[in-house]
Amino acid sequence: MVTMQQVADHARVSISTVSFVVNDTKPVTPETRERVLQAIDALGYRRNTMARALASRRSHVLALIYPLIEQRNHHAFVSAAATAAREHGYSLVLWPLHSDEVSTEIASLIQAGSADGVLLMEVQLEDERVTRLREAEAPFVLIGRTRELDGIDYVDIDFERSTEMAVNDLARLGHRDFSLVLEDLSETPLAGYAPPLRTEETFRAVIAERGFNGEVFRVPHRAPEISALTDRILREAPRTTAIISMHDEASLALVSTLPHRGIRVPQDMSIVTIAMSTAIAELMNPALTSYEAPGWELGRAAAEALIARLEGRDGPTVQTLLACSLREGQTVGAPRASRSATAPA
Amino acid sequence: MVTMQQVADHARVSISTVSFVVNDTKPVTPETRERVLQAIDALGYRRNTMARALASRRSHVLALIYPLIEQRNHHAFVSAAATAAREHGYSLVLWPLHSDEVSTEIASLIQAGSADGVLLMEVQLEDERVTRLREAEAPFVLIGRTRELDGIDYVDIDFERSTEMAVNDLARLGHRDFSLVLEDLSETPLAGYAPPLRTEETFRAVIAERGFNGEVFRVPHRAPEISALTDRILREAPRTTAIISMHDEASLALVSTLPHRGIRVPQDMSIVTIAMSTAIAELMNPALTSYEAPGWELGRAAAEALIARLEGRDGPTVQTLLACSLREGQTVGAPRASRSATAPA
DNA sequence: TTGTAGGCGTTATCAG
């Protein structure tokens, strides 16, 4: 391993001069700088990450804490965060965390100096991890939102706006009778997960405001309930002409099952999904129209917000909301003029 | 921040003694140990990661290098690797790497002491990154296999065996006429990606050995080609009664398109997919029968192999192959006794 | 503009 001292010797300067040019922290004459640079090049010097971290008290590591639930598509998000981090000279470590370790592990991560800051995903409305992070005075950025948001940095999907867009886009085509499909997380560790709650709330508000009809279906993550959904909607909300779904599995099931009930998509029923991975939506036949989650942008925004916080401790609170963007598919059309109840097969 | 020295003072021992109990590196009298432990507890001491790394010359970090291609489902794999790492006192950092940075970045990662070892995924048959890693004498484990494997640690899916299983399972039901669908990566950065190559080779061998008929279809990752696949198979390999697919998008397209051609799945055509994310397979209607990739096991095995290599530099080469496991769906059945060509719609 | 020297918090070697 090549050390700074060796570079200094080779360039016939002192070790601090090397440090100055490496970190660009103090002015150095062009000639000296050049000599140093050449020495660095000649010797193949790399400044030691750990020594730097120790001396500067900054690890240049961001920890991404995520639960091991893993049903969703966090891929774009994680990649984007890692990429952005690296572009800024940071690295991203994955910190899988079971719910029962939260209290102990989360503070120690920072106290041990393993990371400078924390990215927290799958945030719940009331989230113990946030409490712990504040207690530990750890710099952090949420991906998602807690209920209480005073002075908290976060980036999140704008579910409110996305839901509104979905209803409005469909209304523009003439739809008046909606069904909303959500994941029922009530019996899972994600019980307090905000997106379905926010979406439902917004849905009800928009529906009420515009005088539409809207039914809400909460569907757990179990095969039987998912399979039964199609018939359930046809039975319990027979007037439905448009389904808005935030339940990936249910969306797919609907698209592939409705035709078997004699209901054509989109002629007899429109379907849109919110925040689904487009990769999957596009694979369906017909391709699902979806409001795509801005995963990549969120990941980047989160990492950059955290770095900004780390580098300028004072800055204003970052509270970024990004709406989903419409990805046209083939599951949306105008409602049939005169369709009423359609009997299940 | 609480330091070892403070703990030592509090426990009225020397700093080295604290180190001995913290690291369990030398025998200490139960009483002294107890005093130290209590001091640690009382002060809330955490040993500083960076100082330890510097002094011990071991960062306890594993770097997961992955390309930004991202079409696959690496989630289980990454989570498992991160989890296993943490269980062993390591952490996993994500190191996104564009192909043009390979030569410079890969060595510096180790030389800078940012990580002790490297996990490399999406390995190609000839992979420059492997060359670089060897040059840098960086400890590494592949997820995947290069052509040359002497003394190289790797874990990989046993595509050969998985393919064989698929053909044999189908043959047992009476199938004799197969089509194999693969991703055509020839124009992509993954051109030398081994799985499709190994699978094709095995497929041809098994087919030949057992005297079956088999056609191979290479399908790029573009919508038109994927949509056209169904008709292409019906046209070019009309006798096919069973399709084996290692192309996720194509698998989905086949399942949802064949019925529109008057071909029922599985009565008229069986379909199995290899190495697809089960999560998706199960969403289809009918649910895809699939040979599921052991993502979680691979991730864990890879991390543990690397750690073993780091801790006992000498150990034997780890070369682990894990076959996919059958996940029954509803897309496989016996072939129709007397089906011949079926005309495209 | 450049150099000197004292940490940063641990580990690890050697005495005792």
Place this chain on the structure above:
DNA sequence: CTGATAACGCCTACAA
């Protein structure tokens, strides 16, 4: 079994 003490490689006042 316990304690000094010298690294580890770099950063950063402070001095020159």
